[in-house]
């Protein structure tokens with residue numbers, strides 16, 4: 445099992461926790477974040493508008509996660525819950541998805557760079 449390398453001393457890659465909101469801001473209009481976060485709508489508790497352990501458990505089969513144990517689901521919740529309110533809001537879920545999909549993260553960084561370049565060019 446791979447340990448999260450949050451304590452890694454690598455300084456070349458941006459801290460994605462700061463990076464993602466920026467990315468969401470840049471790419472939101474292009475619907476990329478919406479695509480990535482489609483799962484959120486499937487998994488969330490419709491009354492609360494956030495993903496709770498219960499809603500995750502109830503809907504996990506929709507995302508092919510039916511084989512995950514309660515413990516797995518709990519650690520997912522815990523890993524993604526940055527503000528500690530016990531639920532995943534959309535941004536927390538997106539960040540979690542990025543962490544679970546390094547390839548996706550890489551592709552998105554490329555798109556973000558493009559978006560930044562474009563903006564930079566527009567500025568001139």
Ligand SMILES: [Ca+2]
Pocket residue numbers: 524525526527528529530531532533536
């Ligand atoms: Ca939360």
